[in-house]
Structure formats: structure tokens, C-alpha cells
Amino acid sequence: MADPLSADAFLAALRAEGVNVVEHDGWRTHNRNHKGPWGPVHGVVVHHTVSSGSASTVALCRDGYDELPGPLCHGVITKDGAFHLIGYGRTNHAGGGDPAVLQVVTDESYGDRPPGPHFGNSDGTDGNRAFYGWECENLGDGRDPWPDVQLDTIERASAAVCRAHGWSAKSVIGHLEWSDDKSDPKGFTMPWMRDRIAARLGNTPTAPPATPAPTVSVSLSRLIAAAKADPPRAGTPVSYSGVKTVEDALVAEGLLAAGLADGHFGTATVTAYAKWQRRQGYSGPDADGIPGRASLVVLAARHGFTITS
Structure with a gap:
């Protein structure tokens, strides 16, 4: 006790x-x-x-x-x-x-x-x-x-x-x-x-075992296109499966409600990704909710996906 x-x-x-x-x-x-x-x-x-x-x-x-x-x-x-x-x-x-x-x-x-x-x-x-x-x-x-x-x-x-x-x-x-x-x-x-x-x-703490290599890839350029084209930014959603991968990671981080992980990089996802950017130390225009490579690399490493150009 x-x-x-x-x-x-x-x-x-x-x-x-x-x-x-x-x-x-x-x-x-x-x-x-x-x-x-x-x-x-x-x-x-x-x-x-x-x-x-x-x-x-x-x-x-x-x-x-x-x-x-x-x-x-x-x-x-x-x-x-x-x-x-x-x-x-x-x-x-x-x-x-x-x-x-x-x-x-x-x-x-x-x-x-x-x-x-x-x-x-x-x-x-x-x-x-x-x-x-x-x-x-x-x-x-x-x-x-x-x-x-x-x-x-x-x-x-x-x-x-x-x-x-x-x-x-x-x-x-x-x-x-x-x-x-x-x-x-x-x-x-x-x-x-x-x-x-x-x-x-009975032993000294040790490092955890290596995690399996990630098998899901997300294209940064396609993710940015989806974020900039989805409402309310331009009016026509861009369909890209990588958006849901990123949204699921944001849900797991506690930044996005599970019901809002719908595969479109809309207002809720932009807001959640901006919170993720601020968590990484970015501010102002660097935390606008549009993914950048540096912040996405950290998210990918934590949630088991890779990044392509």
C-alpha cells in the first residue's frame, strides 16, 4: 500500500x-x-x-x-x-x-x-x-x-x-x-x-524490442494537396487514403475525435494537425495545420507508417 x-x-x-x-x-x-x-x-x-x-x-x-x-x-x-x-x-x-x-x-x-x-x-x-x-x-x-x-x-x-x-x-x-x-x-x-x-x-531495465518495420506509406505531396483542396479551403474534397492514416494517428494522440476521422482533410483535421505542430514546438504560420515533412516524420515514427515525396 x-x-x-x-x-x-x-x-x-x-x-x-x-x-x-x-x-x-x-x-x-x-x-x-x-x-x-x-x-x-x-x-x-x-x-x-x-x-x-x-x-x-x-x-x-x-x-x-x-x-x-x-x-x-x-x-x-x-x-x-x-x-x-x-x-x-x-x-x-x-x-x-x-x-x-x-x-x-x-x-x-x-x-x-x-x-x-x-x-x-x-x-x-x-x-x-x-x-x-x-x-x-x-x-x-x-x-x-x-x-x-x-x-x-x-x-x-x-x-x-x-x-x-x-x-x-x-x-x-x-x-x-x-x-x-x-x-x-x-x-x-x-x-x-x-x-x-x-x-x-530482478534485472536492470532494458530497451524495448524493435518494432516491426512499417508497411503503410503516406505521400507528403498528396497529403498537402488534400489538405489545401478540402473544404473549406477550396470547395472540392480530394480523395486520398493517406489522409485517414494521418487522421487515425491524430486520434491516437488525442487531438482528433474518432468520429471526425473521415478520410477528408477538412477543418477538424486541419485544426488537429495544427495542435500536433504546436506540440512539436512550431507556432504562427508554421503551425497552420498543413503537414510539413518534419512534423509528419515524428507522427509517422510514432504510429507505424512511412513517408514518400
Whole structure:
């Protein structure tokens, strides 16, 4: 049990562990603290999202929905191994769970796995107060694959928090180990993941594995043409598939609403890309929302596409 890390200390711990972190605007103050306290914290809960598509998954976890407002976790771990920081503080991820499980996790006193939970979301103790939470992009059907790079990030992010707090791997549990009405994560076992985390905690942090070479290319000249020709700039949309690639990257960065990623470089996309340019340090006419090579190179490197002329 411990006080939560500060947002800066949390970010530093992730990066020190070699986690590929993507920061989304406002993550440090995006939380549910008005609904109750966060902390003391006792561990990490790992979830699957029952969704596919990295950009839409990140947007869902950041914004939530009518019955469950966001953020739905602190970090979203997408299939490409990125750790999307979307919130910090109390988040709607763990819900109610078994107080006996909380006790053995706090004490790190269980064997291979905690005792089976007998309480759930409706009648359990408050887990949103007590845990960090990772939502991991996966359909949750037991068949959707877990890429090695994604599993590596689950391991690294969990180890980062354990190392920072002085916890062992027994402070990391799955949602199904916390609540009797949950089944996540499905597709790997938590004892297996805890073994990985324990092994990492016994070693000095190392760099993450190389990510696969990108396979999607975006033409800078065609992207600029689309941006300048799309409404309201000239009146006739220019169809180019690379626009959607860039829009999906902007959604993943938290700069564009998922519903506005429609394949046309219109007003919303221009505004979102201008925010991206300002994030890279540009201002004035250099942050006009029309892509330039330097800013696009950074976006491409973070989201797995290449740039052609």
C-alpha cells in the first residue's frame, strides 16, 4: 500500500522501464477524482477492452460512454505496444471487487494466484480507489492474438509501477482475479504474466524490442494537396487514403475525435494537425495545420507508417 506516484514520477518510471509512452493532451488532470479518492494504491489491474482498432480503442477508453464516463483506465496498451497515457487519478476501471483479494494483494501473501473472488462490481469494495489500471486492446474472445510487443509493454508498465513502489509482481492482478463477474484478461494467464514481471524486476531495465518495420506509406505531396483542396479551403474534397492514416494517428494522440476521422482533410483535421505542430514546438504560420515533412516524420515514427515525396 502506498500513496500514488505523482504524474511526473509515473511518467518517469514508465520511460525508465523502456515503455513506449504516448502522452495524450490533458492526461495529468483527466480523472474521476470528483467521485471519490484515489489512493492509497495497492497494485495494478490488467484488463482487455473487447474492442479492435487502436485509435477507436484509445478514444473509447479516454472518453468512456453514457453509462461509464471516462477515463476508463490510466493507460491503454495497443497491439503495436504503445502505452497511451489518457488519465491520471481515479479512473473507472476496476469497479467493485473482493476485499479478501485486496488484503492478500496488499500483503503480497498469496501463492500462485489470489483466492477466487466472491464479490463483484455491484457489491464489492472500491477498486477504482485502490489500483492503477491498464486497458489492453483485444477482443477478449480467447482467440484474438496478443502480439509479443503488446505483452512486453504489459510486462514493462507493470514492472515500472512495482519497481517505483517497491512492490513484487504479486501486486499485479487481472480483473478476473479482482471481481467475480469479470473474465479479463483472456488469452494469457496472470500467473504467467507475473512470472515475466518478476523476472524483469530482478534485472536492470532494458530497451524495448524493435518494432516491426512499417508497411503503410503516406505521400507528403498528396497529403498537402488534400489538405489545401478540402473544404473549406477550396470547395472540392480530394480523395486520398493517406489522409485517414494521418487522421487515425491524430486520434491516437488525442487531438482528433474518432468520429471526425473521415478520410477528408477538412477543418477538424486541419485544426488537429495544427495542435500536433504546436506540440512539436512550431507556432504562427508554421503551425497552420498543413503537414510539413518534419512534423509528419515524428507522427509517422510514432504510429507505424512511412513517408514518400
